[in-house]
Amino acid sequence: MQKVFWRMAALLCVLVYCIACKNAEDSIAVVWTDRTDFITYCEAFNSAQPRYKITMSYKQNPADALMNTQNPPDLVVGPWLRGDAALVKFVTIDNLLSEKNINPDSFYPLLRELGNVNGKQYLLPVSFNLPAIIFSASQQNLPKTNFTLSLEEMQELSAAYNKKSGTDYTRMGFSPRWDTNFLYVTAQGMNAAFEETKNLFSWNDKALQDIIAYTRTWSETVNTNAAAEDEFQFRYLYDPPYTLVTDGRCLFWYLSSDELFSLNQERLKSIDYRWMSYNGKTPVQDTIIYAGICKKAKNKAAAEAFLCWFFNEESQKQMLSRSQTDNMIAPSFGLAGGFSALRNVTENIFPVYYPLLLKHLPQTDDFAAPYSLPHNWEQLKKEIIFPYLREQTGTLNTDDQPLPLNRRIADWYKKSH
Incomplete structure (x- = not known):
């Protein structure tokens, strides 16, 4: 009887260990991007909360890499994601769009609409240039x-x-x-x-x-x-x-x-x-950076958590502040190499770090959208x-x-x- 007890206990320990490992694995998401500044953003997210972790893998052309893999990541961030061949690789993220998670009204409307197909949101705009x-x-x-x-x-x-x-x-x-x-x-x-x-x-x-x-x-x-x-x-x-x-x-x-x-x-x-x-x-220059969650994402919850954290004004304010220190080593502009797709961040926070913007802020109503282009x-x-x-x-x-x-x-x- 005692032997049976210890065997059951050992089996239970193995089961608990496997579950723990599975939970730990499920808490880690992988993002493919050509933006090296996402190393810093991933570190900031990992430090901001204990539940999930995200790691970055650099891809020179994330859209092209996505076209040529059988093992996609959880998240992709980069240009050229709106092309037909790339877009079918992503899931809809309408469930994230709310005042509690990601406020859809916080984006420049034109940019957000470009990631929407037939009334479903597949991609969210990260940054853009003019x-x-x-x-x-x-x-x-x-x-x-x-x-x-x-x-x-x-x-x-x-x-x-x-x-x-x-x-x-x-x-x-x-x-x-x-x-x-x-x-x-x-x-x-x-x-x-x-x-x-x-x-x-x-x-x-x-x-x-x-x-x-x-x-x-x-x-x-x-x-x-x-x-x-x-x-x-x-x-x-x-x-x-x-x-x-x-x-x-x-x-x-x-x-x-x-x-x-x-x-x-x-x-x-x-x-x-x-x-x-x-x-x-x-x-708007056609290299708009978008973010999307892959259909075959293994760690969708972690990917969603990262997007909710990233598309938050306070998070972006902290990232901009940190980038000013990093710019002493490798100069770059703004957020992910451009203006933030969150309108309030670009119009009210960017001028703090780029005073020249105060004279000539981008005029939202004058934007012209680029067409969808291949990867x-x-x-x-x-x-x-x-x-x-x-x-x-x-x-x-x-x-x-x-x-x-x-x-x-x-x-x-x-x-x-």
Whole structure:
């Protein structure tokens, strides 16, 4: 009888141990992300409560990694999650949206709606960036408004700023061709409408050709021609952007908001900026960071707990405060590399750490949303879209017959699949 008792006791201990191990395992969630600052966020969450733990695994392209795994994580945080192939990997999180857990009204409505499909919330926006134009603080009274700058106004001011010595430019206001990122943002802003479809993706080719023609006309009417712009860029435009505008070599330069606000405060004191505006709208850059819980999550409760903690204003305030210390080592902007998708955090807490924002806070009603794009868009953009824009707006050889964009994309997909 005593032997039976001890055997039962031993079996019970093993059972309790197994249950304890299972509970410990279930309390740990794994997040895949390309944002290294999530290491700090995970540490803060783990310290804030005793029940759950979250660990981070870095993925250069989380969406792409999700497409190519049989063992998904619990959470994914990154860009390009709204594409059709990626979106089906996530569960709905409507059960988390309430004043008690995650208040849906705390988000910028436009950004939250982009993660909603057929009335069900699959993704929540984490951070976003906007296109900005910088110029010297000594030129701060040139723009007509305190918030935005249009292409038409930039063109007018740039033409007036140009200066020559003989036939050579010694200063040049601006060229849209100096930075392909600017050409791409302009394509977005002027409704080139790059978008994922069942047939790979589509775009508004008339709008795209209008943008190319507009850029070429700018070169010819404002800066003589594309060759003169290239010569000026080769001769003078090798310093950092803030130096170029403060030294007066050019009037304007393009930076995304994360690049702009990653500059230290001393450099920010010498420049001013406006948000780019196209037909009255500022395009939200297409690299919006979203978060979602995977359908095959093993530790859904821990993942949900992390999201509830993360999308809390007090949590984000503490994360921003901590990031200021970390910025001494590795400068970065804001929350997960951008403005917080929580409107109150961006509008009321960010200016405490980025005083320049007080003059020119983003105008929510002027945002224009990007279209849904495939998970490999970053690669396709850099290998196909960017070269196409550079070629079409540069000095064209009339003897050449450049491949149309649809042919380039078709050839690219054949080679990469």
